[in-house]
Amino acid sequence: MHWRAKGVLQKVLGHVPGGEQAHYLLQRRFGGLRGFRREFDVKMDDWRLMVGHLRDVGRPIAGARLFEVGSGWYPTFPFACYLGGARQVVTVDLNRHIRPALVRNCAANLARYTALIAEACGIPESDVRQRQQGLLARLERGDDVGVASEGVVVYEAPADAARTRLDGQQVDCVFSNSVLEHVLPEAIDGIYREAMRILAPGGIMFHSVNCGDHYAYVDGSINQLNYLQYSDREWRRWDNAFLYQNRMRAYEFVERAAAAGFDIVLNTECAREKRLAELASMQVHPQFAHIPPERLCVTSIDFIGRKPGTVSA
Template sequence: MHWRAKGLLQKLLGHMPGGEQAHYLLQKRFGGLRGFTREFEIKMDDWRLMASHLHDAGRPIAGARLFEIGSGWYPTFPLACYLGGAKQVITVDLHRHLKHDLLLECADHLAEHTALIAQACNVPETEVQRRQRRLSARLQQGDDLAAATDGVVIYQAPIDASCTALPTHGIDCVFSNSVLEHVEPAVVDGIYREAMRILVPGGIMFHSVNCGDHYAYVDHSINQLNYLKYSDHDWHRWDNAFLYQNRMRAYEFVDHAEAAGFDIVLNTECPREKRLAELAAMHVHPQFAHIPPERLCVTSIDFIGRTHLTGAAT
């Protein structure tokens, strides 16, 4: 599908009564939800990487109090954390997207990953298997997410992650996966400030950001740098309620975190030869001309920011 056609269709659906449900059905029939298993496997690999980064940063998942920004259609990360022994996982979304049928499918598919979860969280696999079986059974019998996880996983939507009602210094780790690239830059700063408030002293904030042009996933005639051809004014016509892209570059997410007071302890920013070549072969809009190519071309990044041990800002 041509990326412009998708952008216009999504913009139209965003202004129609019932547009959100229509968009969901289209995603199941033609989009990312069409192949649940493939998408789920990608999410689990992302979760494995997050668990590894958190472990290396001294904040293992087992026993942790976690806060996820952007629950999505089904809560893969929160459920994997629950199976791995997290003390609490609060997951929030600005809009209520969670679908019960996908939640059930997610819980069932986790049965195939109990060994991975056990290893990543350093807990016995028998315990992970026990939790998974109980989770699937309780969801099948009609329990909601909180009841099915004995109160560990709490889903809240609509909630603005930049302005929660959570207590100060009550969370060990704030995290997101492929979310911040869809948030307005000013709101990204608000999310960082709120994370600083709710994190315990020495707590960490982990974000995995996919900051390439997402239209490239449906239109293979373009690459993930395509949207850098356009000014903000021109790009606005393609942004929509279902696929807003802020076009922030990878380093900017880290710089903004530092400005909010976080100490950066992980930064995977790395220019790829393929992206550098793609950038050199295209016309970039002058508004991006001040950014060095090796920074402009980066389309994904994982980073961790840590609050000061002496106490977070309020």
């Protein structure tokens, strides 16, 4: 599908009655929700990488109090953390996207990952398997996410990650996966400030950001730097409520976190030769001309910011 056509279609659906349901059905029939298993496997690989990063900085999943920004269509990360022994996982979203059928499918597919979760979290696989079987059984009898996860996963939507109802200093880790690239820049600053408030001293904030042009996933004629050819005014023709892209570069997410007071302890920013070559072959809009090519071309980043202070027991 041509990327401009998708942009226009999504823009129209964002302004008509029933547009959200129509968008969901199109995603199930033609989009990212069509191949659930493949999409789920990608998410679980992302979860594995996140857990490895958290472990490296001294924050294991078992016993942790977690807060997820952006729940999405189904709670892969919260459920995997629950199986891994998390104490609590609060997950919030601006819109209530999750669907019972997708949630059940998510829980069922986790049966293929009990060994991985056990190894990543340092707990017996028998414990993970028992939780997974119980989770699925409760979901199949009609329980909601909270009851099915024995009160560990708390799903709140609509909810604003920049204005939570949580008490201060009550969370060990705030995280997101492929979310911040879809958030208004000023709202990102608000999310960082709220993370600083709710994190316990020494707590960490982990974000994995996919900051390339997402239209490249549906149109093979363009690459992930395509949207850098357009001004903000031009880009608004195709930006829309279902696939808003802020076009922030990877380093900007990290710099804003540092400005919010976080100590950056992980930054995977890396200029890849393929992206540098793609950038050199295209006409970048002047509004991006001040950014060095080795920073402009980066389309993904993982980073961790730590709240200053001593980690409490």
